[in-house]
Amino acid sequence: MATDIYEKLAKHLDNLPAGFPRTESGVEIRILQRLFTPEDAELALHLTLIPEEPRVVARRAKIPINEVARRLEEMEKKGLIIGIPRKDKPSLYMAQQAVVGFWEAQVNKLDPDVVHDVEDYLDTLMEQSFWRGAPQMRTIPVNKSINIQNVVMPYERVEELVRGHKTFAVSNCICRQGSRLIGKGCDRPGESCLQFDMAADSVIRKGKGRAISLEETLTILQQAEEAGLVLQPANAKNPLFICTCCGCCCGVLRSLKRYPEPANLVASSFWVSLNTDTCNGCGLCIKRCHMEALQLNDKKAVLNVNRCIGCGLCVTTCPTHSLSLIRRPKAKQPYVPKNIIETNIRVGKARGKLGMSKLIGMQVRSKLDRLLAPK
Numbered sequence: 001m002a003t004d005i006y007e008k009l010a011k012h013l014d015n016l017p018a019g020f021p022r023t024e025s026g027v028e029i030r031i032l033q034r035l036f037t038p039e040d041a042e043l044a045l046h047l048t049l050i051p052e053e054p055r056v057v058a059r060r061a062k063i064p065i066n067e068v069a070r071r072l073e074e075m076e077k078k079g080l081i082i083g084i085p086r087k088d089k090p091s092l093y094m095a096q097q098a099v100v101g102f103w104e105a106q107v108n109k110l111d112p113d114v115v116h117d118v119e120d121y122l123d124t125l126m127e128q129s130f131w132r133g134a135p136q137m138r139t140i141p142v143n144k145s146i147n148i149q150n151v152v153m154p155y156e157r158v159e160e161l162v163r164g165h166k167t168f169a170v171s172n173c174i175c176r177q178g179s180r181l182i183g184k185g186c187d188r189p190g191e192s193c194l195q196f197d198m199a200a201d202s203v204i205r206k207g208k209g210r211a212i213s214l215e216e217t218l219t220i221l222q223q224a225e226e227a228g229l230v231l232q233p234a235n236a237k238n239p240l241f242i243c244t245c246c247g248c249c250c251g252v253l254r255s256l257k258r259y260p261e262p263a264n265l266v267a268s269s270f271w272v273s274l275n276t277d278t279c280n281g282c283g284l285c286i287k288r289c290h291m292e293a294l295q296l297n298d299k300k301a302v303l304n305v306n307r308c309i310g311c312g313l314c315v316t317t318c319p320t321h322s323l324s325l326i327r328r329p330k331a332k333q334p335y336v337p338k339n340i341i342e343t344n345i346r347v348g349k350a351r352g353k354l355g356m357s358k359l360i361g362m363q364v365r366s367k368l369d370r371l372l373a374p375k
Contacts, residue, residue: 006032009041016049017348018097018136021127027120034114035102040075043068044095049344050366051084051092059373077206079105084198085205097344099125099251100136100234100241107174107208115178118251126255134350136343137243137252138235138267138334141312141325142225156269158221158231161239162196168217169200171209175249185249188227192220192244199240220244228288230311235267236337247290261306262291267334270310270325274303279322285314 006029013020020028032041046061054069061068072093076083080102084092096102103118140158162168173193179185194217195203203209212220224231224244230253233239247253256262263271272293281299293307294314301322315323327333337343348354 003029005038005041006036009036009044012045012095013098015353016095016097017344017351017354018099018101019351019353020098021124023121023124025120027117028124031114031117031121034111034117035078035106036080039071040078040080043071043075044081047081047093047095048362048366049095050362051082051094052366052370053090053092053373055090055373055375056366056369057093059369065374079206079208083202104174105206105208107172107177110174110178110181112182115182118178119182122251122255126251134343134347135235135265135267135334136347137232138336139309139311140231140233140268141270141310142221142231142316158233158242159218161233161242162194162214162217162221164238165196165200167197167200168212168214169195169203169209170212170217170220171195171203173244173249175251176246179249186246188229188246189220189223189244192224192227192229194220194242194244196240225313225316228290228313230290230309230313234340234343235334236339236343238339240340245290253290256309257291262293263306263308263310263332266309267336268310269327269333270312271305271308271328272303272310272312272314273324273326274301275322275324276300276302277322278320280320282319284317284319285323288313288317 009032010020010022010028014022022028036044043057043061043063046057054072055065057072058065058068069090072081072083073091075081076093079096081096082094086092096105106114140156140161142158170191171193172190176185176188176190195209200209200211204211221231229244229246230250231242232245232252233242243250245253247257256265259265279301281296281301283296285301286294286296290311291307291309293304295302295304310325310328312325315325337346345354345359
């Protein structure tokens with residue numbers, strides 16, 4: 001019986017935009033069993049992408065309102081679902097995706113068993129065709145790598161992205177934290193992933209991160225560049241987070257790196273141009289590149305532009321200024337959704353899980369339950 005509820009939850013999660021694909025090994029069920037109690041799993045089945053009050057979820061689940069309110073609050077604290085507090089009104093709750101979602105919410109409370117399971121699941125979760133269709137994250141250049149001659153949109157400049165927000169938080173990188181827990185990873189900064197506004201409020205409220213100022217946010221971004229970390233915000237013009245990623249720990253970068261042409265999978269507006277005439281063959285760019293887009297041959301750097309994701313890390317430390325970022329051709333320019341809602345809709349449609357009829361049906365059902373649920 002307990003196994004059945006996790007099978008149902010896995011199916012429910014796979015119907016969300018980012019998905020939760022099945023495997024022959026059943027590792028995805030083990031992950032759910034480690035994070036959700038059977039009672040958590042049962043209640044999670046009644047949450048959708050529409051934020052709703054406990055009374056609405058209670059009606060759907062046929063459980064007393066007070067019990068549902070308590071359990072939803074506990075699940076939100078565990079990072080299993082999304083909670084939206086409201087002043088003088090009941091909080092709203094909605095379903096949380098696996099990635100980016102309840103997995104990242106496990107930061108600071110990981111154990112080796114769940115990390116090993118997620119490692120085993122990574123290849124299935126980051127399947128190539130899905131990521132190409134509608135990526136959840138995009139890559140933006142580090143500030144100093146953008147030449148003034150480039151026409152750059154505000155959402156392509158990290159400092160402008162950050163300055164557009166009012167609340168800031170920083171948390172530990174779950175990828176580096178997990179890798180270190182199982183004896184892998186690197187010594188790059190751990191407390192380096194940034195959240196803004198609603199996302200910042202959430203991690204601060206749950207003790208997953210700490211509040212910081214705009215000035216400290218910009219300092220962390222500078223330190224990330226110095227440490228050779230790739231900037232990956234949510235794939236939206238107004239992102240609520242920026243991950244600072246390394247190719248040895250980050251699940252996204254590690255998955256991209258496996259493919260012969262990462263440039264065709266990543267959402268990035270730029271890639272690198274190399275002037276071999278001025279290159280002195282120092283090899284520093286090769287150490288900075290997480291995609292192995294640069295190699296050394298006859299004391300000169302050689303660029304495979306199809307492996308370049310446009311992070312700009314090689315540009316900022318080239319002593320001869322032989323590397324520069326240029327805008328990709330128009331046909332390779334990614335579409336950047338307005339906000340995370342549009343991003344999720346596009347991801348869901350790309351997976352065939354969130355068509356117009358399903359969206360309408362979800363809204364109708366929610367409205368009906370809101371009308372019929374006791375107040």
